Amino acid sequence: MEETIVNKYTPKDFKSDQEVRWCPGCGDHAVLSSVQRALPDLGIPKEKFVFISGIGCSSRFPYYMDTYGFHSIHGRASAIASGVKTANPDLSVWQITGDGDALAIGGNHFIHVIRRNIDINIILFNNEIYGLTKGQYSPTSTKGIITKTSPFGTIEEPFSVGELVIGAKGKFFARTIDTNISLSTQIYTEAAKHKGTSVIEVLQNCVIFNDGIHDTVADKEVRDDRTLILKHGQPMIFGKNSDKGLILDGLKLKVVKIGEKGITEKNIIVHDATESNPGIQYMLANMRYPEFPVALGVIRSVEGITYDNAMQEQISEIKKTAKIKCMDDLLMHGSTWKVE
Amino acid sequence: MGKKSQVIEREEVVIRFSGDSGDGMQLTGTLFSDTAALFGNDLSTFPDYPAEIRAPQGTVGGVSGFQVHLGHSEINTPGDFSDVLVAMNPAAIKANAKWIKRGGTVIYDKDNFTVKNIEKAGYEKDPIEEEKLDHCIIIDAPISSMVKEALKDYGLDPKSVLRTKNMFALGMVYWLFDRKLKYTEEYFDKKFQNKPGIAEANKVALRTGYYYAETIEALSPVYKILPAEIAKGTYRNINGNTATAWGLLAAAEKSGLGLFIGSYPITPATGILEELAARKDLGVKSFQAEDEIAGICTSLGASFAGKLAVTSTSGPGLALKSEAIGLAVMAELPIVIINVQRGGPSTGLPTKTEQADLMQALYGRNGECPVVVLAASTPSDCFHFGFEAARIALEHMTPVMLLSDSYLANGTEPWRIPSMKDLPKINPPFADKNDKPFHPYHRDCEKLARSWAIPGTPGLEHRIGGLEKTAKGNVSYVPENHEMMVNVREEKVQRVANEIPDLKVYGESTGDLLVIGWGGSYGYLITAVRELQSEGYRVSLVNFNYIYPLPKNVKKVFKGFKKRVVAELNLGQFANYLRIKHQEFTYDQINKVQGIPFTINDIKEKCIKMLEGM
Numbered sequence: 001m002e003e004t005i006v007n008k009y010t011p012k013d014f015k016s017d018q019e020v021r022w023c024p025g026c027g028d029h030a031v032l033s034s035v036q037r038a039l040p041d042l043g044i045p046k047e048k049f050v051f052i053s054g055i056g057c058s059s060r061f062p063y064y065m066d067t068y069g070f071h072s073i074h075g076r077a078s079a080i081a082s083g084v085k086t087a088n089p090d091l092s093v094w095q096i097t098g099d100g101d102a103l104a105i106g107g108n109h110f111i112h113v114i115r116r117n118i119d120i121n122i123i124l125f126n127n128e129i130y131g132l133t134k135g136q137y138s139p140t141s142t143k144g145i146i147t148k149t150s151p152f153g154t155i156e157e158p159f160s161v162g163e164l165v166i167g168a169k170g171k172f173f174a175r176t177i178d179t180n181i182s183l184s185t186q187i188y189t190e191a192a193k194h195k196g197t198s199v200i201e202v203l204q205n206c207v208i209f210n211d212g213i214h215d216t217v218a219d220k221e222v223r224d225d226r227t228l229i230l231k232h233g234q235p236m237i238f239g240k241n242s243d244k245g246l247i248l249d250g251l252k253l254k255v256v257k258i259g260e261k262g263i264t265e266k267n268i269i270v271h272d273a274t275e276s277n278p279g280i281q282y283m284l285a286n287m288r289y290p291e292f293p294v295a296l297g298v299i300r301s302v303e304g305i306t307y308d309n310a311m312q313e314q315i316s317e318i319k320k321t322a323k324i325k326c327m328d329d330l331l332m333h334g335s336t337w338k339v340e
Numbered sequence: 341m342g343k344k345s346q347v348i349e350r351e352e353v354v355i356r357f358s359g360d361s362g363d364g365m366q367l368t369g370t371l372f373s374d375t376a377a378l379f380g381n382d383l384s385t386f387p388d389y390p391a392e393i394r395a396p397q398g399t400v401g402g403v404s405g406f407q408v409h410l411g412h413s414e415i416n417t418p419g420d421f422s423d424v425l426v427a428m429n430p431a432a433i434k435a436n437a438k439w440i441k442r443g444g445t446v447i448y449d450k451d452n453f454t455v456k457n458i459e460k461a462g463y464e465k466d467p468i469e470e471e472k473l474d475h476c477i478i479i480d481a482p483i484s485s486m487v488k489e490a491l492k493d494y495g496l497d498p499k500s501v502l503r504t505k506n507m508f509a510l511g512m513v514y515w516l517f518d519r520k521l522k523y524t525e526e527y528f529d530k531k532f533q534n535k536p537g538i539a540e541a542n543k544v545a546l547r548t549g550y551y552y553a554e555t556i557e558a559l560s561p562v563y564k565i566l567p568a569e570i571a572k573g574t575y576r577n578i579n580g581n582t583a584t585a586w587g588l589l590a591a592a593e594k595s596g597l598g599l600f601i602g603s604y605p606i607t608p609a610t611g612i613l614e615e616l617a618a619r620k621d622l623g624v625k626s627f628q629a630e631d632e633i634a635g636i637c638t639s640l641g642a643s644f645a646g647k648l649a650v651t652s653t654s655g656p657g658l659a660l661k662s663e664a665i666g667l668a669v670m671a672e673l674p675i676v677i678i679n680v681q682r683g684g685p686s687t688g689l690p691t692k693t694e695q696a697d698l699m700q701a702l703y704g705r706n707g708e709c710p711v712v713v714l715a716a717s718t719p720s721d722c723f724h725f726g727f728e729a730a731r732i733a734l735e736h737m738t739p740v741m742l743l744s745d746s747y748l749a750n751g752t753e754p755w756r757i758p759s760m761k762d763l764p765k766i767n768p769p770f771a772d773k774n775d776k777p778f779h780p781y782h783r784d785c786e787k788l789a790r791s792w793a794i795p796g797t798p799g800l801e802h803r804i805g806g807l808e809k810t811a812k813g814n815v816s817y818v819p820e821n822h823e824m825m826v827n828v829r830e831e832k833v834q835r836v837a838n839e840i841p842d843l844k845v846y847g848e849s850t851g852d853l854l855v856i857g858w859g860g861s862y863g864y865l866i867t868a869v870r871e872l873q874s875e876g877y878r879v880s881l882v883n884f885n886y887i888y889p890l891p892k893n894v895k896k897v898f899k900g901f902k903k904r905v906v907a908e909l910n911l912g913q914f915a916n917y918l919r920i921k922h923q924e925f926t927y928d929q930i931n932k933v934q935g936i937p938f939t940i941n942d943i944k945e946k947c948i949k950m951l952e953g954m
Contacts (some may be wrong), residue, residue, distance in 0.1 A: 063815065087645035112629075325622075
C-alpha cells in the first residue's frame with residue numbers, strides 16, 4: 001500500500017551535504033554505502049527515517065545521512081532510540097553504534113532495548129578496538145591482545161555479540177562483513193522489515209588501529225571457505241566449491257565434507273531463522289574459525305510483540321473505558337469538597 | 341451519649357500518629373486529614389517514615405509517623421510540636437517525646453508496652469516517667485485487647501484483628517476532636533467492597549475506639565477547631581508529587597503534545613512516575629527505564645520526536661543524568677527534569693528532606709551548561725511549577741530543572757482546584773514546513789529559542805547532537821563559533837527572566853530584616869515571619885521560586901532592608917549563589933541540615949537575635 005504513495009528514492013537521496021571524514025580505507029564507508037542502498041526500496045517515506053548514534057568513529061554516521069539524525073552521548077544511543085520509537089512508533093529508527101559504545105559503556109541499555117523488543121534496527125560496527133581514542137582494547141577484543149592499554153596483553157574474556165543478543169532475549173540477529181555490500185544491503189533490508197529489535201553485527205575493519213582483524217575470515221581469497229552465509233530454509237553449505245556443510249553431531253555442530261564418508265546434501269542441516277528455541281542459532285552465532293566457518297546472514301529472526309506497539313495498544317484499550325478523558329475530569333475526580 | 345466535660349476552642353492543633361512501619365500510621369493520618377478537610381479546616385500534613393520498609397518491630401528505627409496540622413486560620417506547615425501524640429508502642433514515645441507540646445495529650449496502647457518492647461525502645465521501665473511526660477495528659481488505652489474483644493465473633497485470624505488497632509486509635513482521636521466517622525466508614529465500604537468482613541471489622545474497631553474515648557471522657561479535653569475562612573471553590577487534598585505530575589499533564593493538554601516520562605524509581609520522587617504511569621487514560625507514555633541515565637535519555641529521544649518529555653529523580657539520580665542534561669542543553673531540546681531533593685550526599689537520608697542540591701542543579705555539569713532552575717514552595721503549588729517548567733521548556737527550547745523536596749513531595753494540603761480554561765496555552769516554536777533548508781540552530785530574535793522540526797515532517801530532515809555546531813547545524817571546531825554559541829545558549833536562558841513574575845514581598849517593602857528563602861521552606865518562613873510581624877518586628881519575607889534566572893527586581897527588593905538573612909536546609913548554597921549574583925549586598929544565614937524542616941522557633945529565635953543586635 002505504502003509503496004504507491006512513496007517517491008522512488010535512489011541512494012543519492014540519502015546522502016547529506018557533509019564531507020565524510022572517516023579515514024581512507026575505513027570499513028565505515030562501505031557500511032554507509034550499503035545502508036544508503038537498502039533504504040530506497042523499503043517503501044518508507046524519507047522523512048520517517050531517524051538515525052541515532054552514540055560516540056565513536058561509527059557514531060558520526062548520522063551526519064552523512066540526509067535523514068533526521070541525533071548524534072548523542074557515549075553508550076546512550078539505545079536509550080535515546082528507545083525514546084524516539086516509543087514516542088512515535090511510526091518512525092523507522094536506526095541505531096548506529098560500535099563495540100565499545102554498545103557493549104562497554106552502553107551495555108546496560110543495549111541488553112534492555114533488546115529485552116523490551118523495541119522496533120529499532122541496531123547496526124553494531126565491531127572492529128574489536130577503540131578507534132576514536134586511538135587504539136585501546138574493547139569488550140570484543142580477543143583475549144591476550146596487545147593494545148595501548150594492554151601492553152602485556154588483555155586478561156579478560158571478550159563478549160560475543162550474538163551470544164549477548166540471544167541471552168538478552170533477542171529476536172533478530174544477523175552478521176555481515178563491511179565490504180560485502182550486497183549481503184549487507186540484503187541484511188539491512190531484512191532488519192528493517194523485522195518487527196522488533198534487530199541487531200546486525202558488522203565485522204568492520206579499523207584501518208589504523210586494528211587493521212586486518214577480520215582478514216582471516218573476511219579476505220576475498222579465503223572468505224568462501226571460512227564463512228557460511230546462512231539463508232532461511234536452505235541447507236548450511238559453504239566453501240568455494242559448495243562442498244562443505246554443517247551437521248548435528250549429537251548436540252553439537254560439526255563441519256563435514258559433502259561426498260566423503262557417505263555424507264550427502266541430505267545430511268546437512270537446514271537453517272531455520274524463525275525457530276524460537278535459540279539452541280542451534282546460538283551455536284551458529286558462536287562459531288569461530290578455524291574450527292568452524294563464521295556464520296553470516298540472518299541467524300535469528302523470530303516474531304514477537306514489540307514494546308512500542310504494546311504501549312500504544314494498552315493506551316487505546318484503557319482509553320476506551322476510561323472515565324477520565326481530559327484534565328478537568330482528572331482534577332475533579334475522587335474526593336473533593338465545596339467551600340461556598 | 342455522654343456529655344463532653346471540657347471543650348477547648350483552638351485556632352490550630354497538631355496531631356501525630358506514630359507506630360511501627362506495619363501499624364498503618366500513614367493510612368490513619370490520611371483518613372484523619374481527609375475528614376478534617378471535609379469539615380472545612382485548613383491543614384497541612386507530613387508523613388515521616390523510615391527508609392527500611394519493615395525495620396525490626398518495636399525499634400526506634402522502625403517508627404513511622406504522620407503529622408497533621410489543622411486550623412481555623414491559614415495553615416502553612418505540618419507544625420513543629422504536637423498537641424496530641426498517638427503512640428502505638430514504646431519506640432514511638434522514644435522517637436517523638438521531644439516533639440510533644442507542654443500539656444499535650446499522649447494516647448498509647450498499654451498492651452504494647454510490654455517489658456520486651458520497653459527495653460527494645462531503650463527504656464528501663466516506664467517510658468512516660470523516663471521521658472518526664474508528667475506535664476501531659478496521658479491516656480493509656482488497652483487498644484490491642486479491646487480490638488480482640490470487640491472482634492472476637494467476627495471470625496478473623498488474630499493478625500487481621502490486630503491490624504485494626506490503628507482504627508481504634510483513630511476512633512479515639514475522632515472523639516477527641518468531635519469529628520464524624522462517616523467519611524472513614526465510607527472509605528472502608530469502598531476499599532473493601534469485595535471483603536465486607538474486613539470492612540466491617542475496621543468500622544467496628546473505629547466505633548469501639550470512639551465509644552471508649554467517650555466513656556473515659558474525663559481524662560482529656562475535647563478540642564474544637566472551627567472551619568477555616570477559605571476562598572470559595574472546589575477543593576481536594578493533594579501532595580507535592582501528585583501535584584507535580586498533574587501540572588505536567590496540564591501542560592501536555594495546553595500544548596497539545598503527548599506526555600512522555602522516562603524515569604527510574606527513586607525515593608522520594610517515585611510518586612511522580614507512579615502517578616503518570618497510571619494516567620494511560622490521558623495517553624501518557626511512561627517508560628520505566630533500566631537506570632537513571634536511560635530515564636533521561638529515553639525522554640530526550642521522545643523530546644526529539646516531538647513530545648513533552650519529562651524525567652523525575654532525586655539527588656543521586658540527578659548526578660547520573662548530568663551528561664544527558666548537557667546533551668539537552670547542546671541539542672537545545674525541551675525537557676523537564678524534576679529533582680525531588682532528599683538528604684545527601686550519596687544515599688544520605690533517602691526519606692528525609694533537604695535543600696542541598698541547589699549547586700548541583702545550577703552547576704553540576706561539564707562545560708558552560710545553563711538550564712532554567714525553578715523551585716516549588718508548597719505541595720499544591722507543585723502543580724503550578726510543574727506546568728511552568730513545561731511551558732518554559734517548550735517555549736524556550738531548553739531543559740528546565742524543577743526542584744521539589746521530600747517534604748513537599750509527601751506533604752499534603754487542601755488545594756482549590758483550578759479550571760483548565762484559566763491556564764495559558766503553550767506555544768512551542770515548531771518549524772514551518774516551508775522553512776527549507778532547515779537550519780536547526782536558527783532562532784527567533786526575542787527568546788533566542790531555536791525552531792523545532794519534528795521527525796516525520798517532510799523536507800525538514802536535519803541532524804543535531806552533542807558536538808558544537810554552527811547555526812546551520814554543521815559540526816564546527818572554530819574557536820569564535822564555539823564562544824558565540826556558548827554565549828547564545830546562556831543568553832537564551834537569561835531571557836526567560838523577561839517573562840517571569842517579580843519577586844513578591846510578604847510584608848512591608850522596607851524594614852530591618854528581610855528573610856530570604858527558596859522553594860520548600862516557604863511554609864515555615866511565612867509562619868515565623870508573620871508571627872514576628874504581629875509581635876511588632878519590622879521583618880518581611882521573600883521566597884524564591886525562580887532560581888535561574890533570578891527575577892529582575894531582586895536588587896530593588898533587597899535594597900529596602902537593613903539586613904538580609906537567607907534561611908535554607910543546607911550549609912548556605914542559596915546564600916552563596918546570591919553572593920555571586922548580587923554582590924552589592926551582604927547576607928546572614930540560618931541553616932539546618934538534619935533531614936527535617938525548620939521549626940517556627942528555629943527561625944524566630946535567630947531572627948530576633950539579629951534584630952536585637954541591630
